[in-house]
Amino acid sequence: MSDPVDVLIIGAGASGAAVAWSLAETKMHILCLEQGGWMNPAQYPSTGRDWEARFWGDYSPSPNIRGRREDYPINDDNSPIKVVNFNAVGGSTIFYTAHFPRLHPSDFRVKSLDGVADDWPVDYDTLAPFFAENDRMMGVSGLAGDPSVPERNPPMPPLPMGRSGAIFAKAMNRLGWHWWPSDTTVATVDYEGRAKCINLGHCTPACAQGAKASTDITYWPVAQRAGVELKTHCRVREITTNEEGMASGVIYYDEDGNEQFQAAHVVVLACNGVGTPRLLLNSVSGKFPNGLANSSGLVGRNLMFHPYAQVYGYVADETDGNRAPPTCLWSKEFYETDKSRDFVRGYSFQFGRGVGPVMEAVTSEQKGLLPWGAGHHAAFRRLNGHRLTLSAICEDLPEAHNRVTLDPELKDCHGIPSPRIDYTIGENTARMMEHGIARAKDVLAEAGAADICVNSPIVYGGWHLLGTARMGADPQRSVVNEWGRSHDVKNLFIVDGSLFVTSGGVNPTSTIQALALYVADQIKQRLANLFD
Amino acid sequence: MSDDNPLTPTQAADLSALAGFIIPVSDEFDVPGADDPRIQADMVATLGRDAPLVREALAQLARLAGGPFASLDAARREAVAMELRAAAGPAVAALTRVVLQCYYRDDRVVRSLGLEPRPPYPKGHELPDGDWSLLDPVRARPPFWRRA
Numbered sequence: 001m002s003d004p005v006d007v008l009i010i011g012a013g014a015s016g017a018a019v020a021w022s023l024a025e026t027k028m029h030i031l032c033l034e035q036g037g038w039m040n041p042a043q044y045p046s047t048g049r050d051w052e053a054r055f056w057g058d059y060s061p062s063p064n065i066r067g068r069r070e071d072y073p074i075n076d077d078n079s080p081i082k083v084v085n086f087n088a089v090g091g092s093t094i095f096y097t098a099h100f101p102r103l104h105p106s107d108f109r110v111k112s113l114d115g116v117a118d119d120w121p122v123d124y125d126t127l128a129p130f131f132a133e134n135d136r137m138m139g140v141s142g143l144a145g146d147p148s149v150p151e152r153n154p155p156m157p158p159l160p161m162g163r164s165g166a167i168f169a170k171a172m173n174r175l176g177w178h179w180w181p182s183d184t185t186v187a188t189v190d191y192e193g194r195a196k197c198i199n200l201g202h203c204t205p206a207c208a209q210g211a212k213a214s215t216d217i218t219y220w221p222v223a224q225r226a227g228v229e230l231k232t233h234c235r236v237r238e239i240t241t242n243e244e245g246m247a248s249g250v251i252y253y254d255e256d257g258n259e260q261f262q263a264a265h266v267v268v269l270a271c272n273g274v275g276t277p278r279l280l281l282n283s284v285s286g287k288f289p290n291g292l293a294n295s296s297g298l299v300g301r302n303l304m305f306h307p308y309a310q311v312y313g314y315v316a317d318e319t320d321g322n323r324a325p326p327t328c329l330w331s332k333e334f335y336e337t338d339k340s341r342d343f344v345r346g347y348s349f350q351f352g353r354g355v356g357p358v359m360e361a362v363t364s365e366q367k368g369l370l371p372w373g374a375g376h377h378a379a380f381r382r383l384n385g386h387r388l389t390l391s392a393i394c395e396d397l398p399e400a401h402n403r404v405t406l407d408p409e410l411k412d413c414h415g416i417p418s419p420r421i422d423y424t425i426g427e428n429t430a431r432m433m434e435h436g437i438a439r440a441k442d443v444l445a446e447a448g449a450a451d452i453c454v455n456s457p458i459v460y461g462g463w464h465l466l467g468t469a470r471m472g473a474d475p476q477r478s479v480v481n482e483w484g485r486s487h488d489v490k491n492l493f494i495v496d497g498s499l500f501v502t503s504g505g506v507n508p509t510s511t512i513q514a515l516a517l518y519v520a521d522q523i524k525q526r527l528a529n530l531f532d
Numbered sequence: 533m534s535d536d537n538p539l540t541p542t543q544a545a546d547l548s549a550l551a552g553f554i555i556p557v558s559d560e561f562d563v564p565g566a567d568d569p570r571i572q573a574d575m576v577a578t579l580g581r582d583a584p585l586v587r588e589a590l591a592q593l594a595r596l597a598g599g600p601f602a603s604l605d606a607a608r609r610e611a612v613a614m615e616l617r618a619a620a621g622p623a624v625a626a627l628t629r630v631v632l633q634c635y636y637r638d639d640r641v642v643r644s645l646g647l648e649p650r651p652p653y654p655k656g657h658e659l660p661d662g663d664w665s666l667l668d669p670v671r672a673r674p675p676f677w678r679r680a
Contacts, residue, residue, distance in 0.1 A: 044653075046651060046652040046653045047651055047653045047654075048651050049637055049649075049650070049651055050578065050633075050637065051651050051652060052633060052636075052637070053578070053633040053634075053637070056582075056629060056633075057580065057581055057582075104677055104678065105677065105678065105679065105680040106677070106678040106679075106680045108680060109680040112680075113678070113680060123680065124680065145671060147670070147671075147673045147674060147675045147676055147677075148675075148676060148677055149677050150677060159659075160659045160660060160661040160662055161660075161661060161662025161663070161664065161666075162659045162660055162662060163660060163662075165662055166660075166662045166663065166666065169662075169666040169667070170666065173666060173669055173670075176669075178670060178673065178676075179670060180667070180670060181667075197656075198654075198655075198656030198657075199656045199657040199658065199659045200652035200653050200656050200657075201652055201656075201657060202652050208652075208653040208654075209653065209654075209656070320659065322652075323652075323657035323659070324657065324659045332677070335677075336676075336677065336678040337678070357636040357637075357642070357645060357647070358632060358633045358636045358637060361632040361633075361635075361636050362628075362629050362632050362633065365628055365632060366625070372553060372554045372555075372613060372614070372617060373553055373554070373556060373610065373613075374556070376554070376555050376556070377555075377558045377560070377561045377563065378560075381561070381645070384645060385645075
C-alpha cells in the first residue's frame with residue numbers, strides 16, 4: 001500500500017490541471033492520476049500529408065472511432081448527439097477549437113430571470129477574478145469593449161479577421177446584428193513560452209505549433225515545477241471509502257495494467273461530465289449502494305450537451321478555408337431571453353472560416369453537392385475555398401431523463417463498465433435550434449451565399465459534457481455544495497463540467513476552469529476545517 | 533490479401549474502376565483521374581482501419597454488377613455506380629471517403645487547386661488582418677448583456 005497523499009486529483013484535463021496548479025501553493029502532497037499520456041506534437045496531424053484523413057481515424061473526435069487504449073468506449077446509441085472527447089494530459093483541451101467565451105451573468109440566474117431550471121449557487125461576479133486568472137494562465141486572445149458581455153481584458157490581441165471574417169462582418173453590419181472577434185486560447189503573440197499562431201489551420205485536432213492552449217503546455221509545466229506529481233496511463237476504477245463514509249483513496253490500473261491502491265486524504269474528480277458520473281457510479285459499496293455521492297439520485301442525470309445547429313453555404317469570393325484557425329467571430333445577438341420568441345434563453349453564433357479540400361470533398365459529396373463523374377471537377381472548384389459556416393450553440397436546459405448510466409455489457413480495456421448515454425433534445429432547445437437555423441440562413445443570404453446546407457444537430461458534436469453532478473445548496477437537489485464538495489462525502493470534490501447547473505449558450509471550457517479555480521480557492525480558504 | 537495488400541486483384545481493379553468513374557481524368561483542369569496508379573497505390577497503402585468497410589462496399593458493388601465491376605462497359609459502369617451511390621450506408625461512405633481523401637492530397641491535384649502540396653506545419657499560412665473599422669457600428673452599441 002502506498003503512503004497517502006494529501007490531495008488526489010483524477011484527470012489531467014482542463015479542470016484537473018487548473019485545480020492542481022492552484023492547490024500547489026499549499027505545499028501539500030498532490031498527485032494526479034491520468035488515464036492518458038503526454039502527447040507528442042511532432043506526431044500531430046498537421047505535421048503530415050494525411051492531416052485531414054486522420055480526422056476519420058486516430059484523430060477522430062469520437063473515442064469510439066479513435067479507439068486508442070487511452071480511450072474508453074461509450075454507448076451513445078440512444079442519443080442523437082455523440083460524445084466527443086480526448087484522453088491525455090491536457091484532456092479535451094488537446095482536441096478543441098479554442099473558442100473561449102464565458103457564461104453570461106444571466107446564465108447563473110436562469111430560474112429567477114426566466115422561471116426555468118435552477119439558479120446556480122455562485123454568480124458571475126464571484127467567478128470574475130477566476131475567469132481573469134484563467135485567461136492569463138491559458139493565454140487568451142481577444143478584444144475588450146464587446147457590448148454583449150461584461151468587460152474583460154484579454155491579454156493578447158484578437159486573431160486576424162481574415163477573408164471569411166470580413167465577409168461575415170459586412171453581412172452582420174447590414175443586418176444590424178452584433179458580432180465581435182472571438183476570445184480564443186490561440187496565442188496571437190509569443191506568450192509564456194508558447195510560439196504565436198502561424199495559421200496551420202488544422203487547430204481542433206491538436207496544435208503542432210503549440211500556439212493553441214492545452215493544459216499540457218499551460219498549467220501542467222507550472223504545476224509540476226511547483227511540486228505536483230502527475231502519473232500517466234493510470235486509469236482509476238473506483239473511489240474507495242472507509243467506515244466513516246469518507247473517501248479513503250482510489251483503486252487504479254497502472255501503465256502495466258496492474259491493479260494499485262492509492263490512499264488519499266482528499267479526492268478531487270476532474271473527469272468531465274461523462275467520466276465523473278461513470279466513476280461515481282462504479283464506486284459502489286455497502287454504504288453507497290447506488291454509487292458514491294449519490295444520495296440525491298442525481299449523479300449522471302441532467303446531462304447537457306449544447307446542441308449545435310450548423311449552417312453553411314458558398315460565396316463567390318475566396319474564403320480562408322482551412323488556412324487559418326477555425327475560430328473567428330462570435331455573435332450574441334440572440335443570446336439573452338426575448339419574450340417575443342417561442343423559447344426561453346438563447347444561443348450564440350460561432351462563425352467558422354471554412355474547411356480543407358478533403359473535408360470539403362467528403363462533406364459535399366455526402367450532401368449531394370459534389371457529383372460523381374462528369375461535372376465533378378467544376379463543381380469542386382466552385383465549392384472548395386468558398387465555404388462560410390456558422391453554428392448556433394444552443395442552451396440545453398437540464399432534464400433528469402437525459403443521463404449517464406453504466407452500460408450493462410460494454411467495458412473498457414481494463415474491464416471497467418463503460419458509460420451509456422440516454423439523451424433527447426428538449427422542446428425548448430429544438431425551437432431554439434430552428435430559430436438559429438433561420439437566422440443563420442439570413443446571415444448567409446446577406447453574405448450572398450448559395451447551396452445552403454444544414455447539420456442540426458451536429459451528430460459528432462457532444463463536446464460539452466455538463467450537469468451530471470451539479471452544484472447547489474440543497475443536498476436533495478444537487479450532488480455537491482456551493483463550493484464543489486460532495487454533500488455525502490466530505491473529502492470528495494468535483495471540479496469539472498459535471499458541476500454546471502445550467503449550460504448557458506457558449507463553449508464551456510473557460511467557465512469550467514474558472515469554477516475549478518474557485519473550488520480550489522475555497523479549499524485553500526477552508527483548510528483548517530475542510531471536512532466540517 | 534495481406535497486411536501489405538488488403539485487397540484481392542479483383543477488388544483492386546474494381547476500386548480503381550469505380551474511383552475513375554467518381555473522379556475522371558480532366559484535360560480541362562489538367563488533373564489525373566482517381567484511377568491514376570499513384571493515387572491507387574496511396575489508397576491501398578493507407579486503407580488501414582477502413583479496409584473491412586471498403587471490402588464490404590466492393591462486395592456490394594460486385595453484387596450490383598453481377599460480377600467484376602471493372603469488366604463492365606462504360607454505360608453499365610455508370611448505372612451500377614449510381615445504384616451503389618443511391619444505396620449509401622457506412623460501407624459506401626467509407627469507400628467514397630477513401631477515394632476522395634487520397635485524391636485530394638495528391639501533389640498534382642493539390643497544385644491544380646492553387647495550393648501547396650505540403651502539410652500545414654511548419655510553414656503555416658498568411659491570414660489578412662482585415663479592416664477593423666467594420667467593428668465601429670458594433671462598438672457604438674450600448675452594453676446589452678442582461679444584468680442579473
